[in-house]
Amino acid sequence: MHDDNQGILATAFQLIFTLEPELVEIVLLSLKVSITAVILATLISIPLGTLLGAYRFRGRDFITGIVNALMGLPPVVVGLALYLLLSRTGPLGDLQLLFTSSAMIIAQCILITPIISSLTQQTIEDLFNQHALQFKALGAPTSLTLLPLLRDARTSLFTAILAGFGRASAEVGAVLIVGGNINHLTRVMTTTIALETSKGNLELAMALGIILLIISFTITSLMIVVRKTQSI
Amino acid sequence: MHATDQFLPLVVKDVTYEVNGAKLIKSLNLEITSSGSTIILGHNGSGKSLLLKLLHGVIAPSSGLVTWNNNIPTTNQYWRTFLLQTPTFFKQTVQYNIEFVLSIAGIPASEHKTRCQQALEICGLGEIRHRNTHSLSGGELQKLSLARAWVLKPRVVLLDEPTVALDPPSVIGFEQIIHQFKQSETKVIMTTHDLAQAKRLADEVVFIDAGKVIEQSQAGEFFSGPESNQAQIFISGELV
Structure with a gap:
């Protein structure tokens, strides 16, 4: 490795191990934004995915199609749409949410809700189909089967939530647009990496990159552990 | 009569x-x-x-x-029950699966314990009542299916x-x-x-x-x- 790069890496680790205040502030804000977004998205997605997975009703395929299509939403388009909605002249301008962490939470929530919903729907639908004949033979109304099915599906649902968190914590485009990357206010790991790299301040960018990678590996490891637990 | x-x-x-x-x-x-x-x-x-x-x-x-x-x-109509050739169960305890049937049949909760106990004893599942269904053998699962029927006291x-997939001792049981x-x-x-x-x-x-x-x-x-x-x-x- 080149001496300069070694120096950057060493400084990056030094920033991490000394818990450099600016770095800690950025990491904590990132976690706060992503965790809040995941909680909100989970509260929307689990009921929505369960409804779509267990019930057959008119318009179900249409809603499923929309949810699936939204999984591939370009983050910058979400950011732009949200910017227009929240800007001072926009329909939600009075809420004064633009360039706040709340706007970033909303953006992440919009991006990960379709992912968690779709994974939940697939899980519940598969489980429901496995039991469909049995439920019918038992005369079990669908509404009474949902809680036990959700309990059976808990590890898969947890994996879906982790996948959502992974997606949220790696998000940059939308949060940059609606958050504005304001120092001490809306600066999160991904947006800081983009900014500091462009400024040539690679040490902080590298330190945040390492932390992001650790988060990513932790999530992946958790998913593997959860899946193993399920298969035992 | x-x-x-x-x-x-x-x-x-x-x-x-x-x-x-x-x-x-x-x-x-x-x-x-x-x-x-x-x-x-x-x-x-x-x-x-x-x-x-x-x-x-x-x-x-x-x-x-x-x-x-x-x-x-x-x-x-819970005076009649139907046991499938390949019954399915929640991945929860034996007792939970039996009590679930009582719930959907609208049996008062005050009767659940007694009825469940009877069904477990008749079907020889008393000792494994707290075991998860994913750890049961084919014979035990069919007995659980019977217990799920018995608990409703069907006519x-x-x-x-x-018994199509059971070994001879399980069939006799x-x-x-x-x-x-x-x-x-x-x-x-x-x-x-x-x-x-x-x-x-x-x-x-x-x-x-x-x-x-x-x-x-x-x-x-x-x-x-x-x-x-x-x-x-x-x-x-x-x-x-």
Whole structure:
């Protein structure tokens, strides 16, 4: 490795191990934004995915199609749409949410809700189909089967939530647009990496990159552990 | 008066069941009036399982009528239960799966414990009541399926080839529970293609072939000399 790069890496680790205040502030804000977004998205997605997975009703395929299509939403388009909605002249301008962490939470929530919903729907639908004949033979109304099915599906649902968190914590485009990357206010790991790299301040960018990678590996490891637990 | 008399006769009148134009049950007529056990015999693909599903109301006939004492069956009539050939369970404890059935049948919670205890004891599941179903053997799962039926105190129990995947000791254990059902004045209607089992359990035999009832008679008469050619071939052990 080149001496300069070694120096950057060493400084990056030094920033991490000394818990450099600016770095800690950025990491904590990132976690706060992503965790809040995941909680909100989970509260929307689990009921929505369960409804779509267990019930057959008119318009179900249409809603499923929309949810699936939204999984591939370009983050910058979400950011732009949200910017227009929240800007001072926009329909939600009075809420004064633009360039706040709340706007970033909303953006992440919009991006990960379709992912968690779709994974939940697939899980519940598969489980429901496995039991469909049995439920019918038992005369079990669908509404009474949902809680036990959700309990059976808990590890898969947890994996879906982790996948959502992974997606949220790696998000940059939308949060940059609606958050504005304001120092001490809306600066999160991904947006800081983009900014500091462009400024040539690679040490902080590298330190945040390492932390992001650790988060990513932790999530992946958790998913593997959860899946193993399920298969035992 | 026998406990099942209020639900009989079971009448199947000119029932046809079609899937994509293929008639799997063809103008089937059947009347069951006796409270003893009825074994539905027939080779694979003869329509035994479909007939049981029609009797329980899991599927509706394409034409014709199924009635229990003049009432059309629906699956939420808990005087009657249906055990599938491959039952499914929640990946939770044995006890949870039994109590779930009590909940959907609207049995008051105050009765759950006593009923569950009885069902666990009758079916020999008391010691494994807290075990998760994913750790049970095939025999234990079929016993759990029986316990799930027993707990509702049904007057009629329909069983679709329940012992097809069990080893001989498990089959004997299972049949002992079937006898308990009979002793408690529960009518048993069961499909099988196992002749030895049919001889052990049947009071009455219905033999079906290609979606039609070929013969219906008392078990003794049937096994000593069936009237129809198809049934003779079947009990002689020849492949049809």
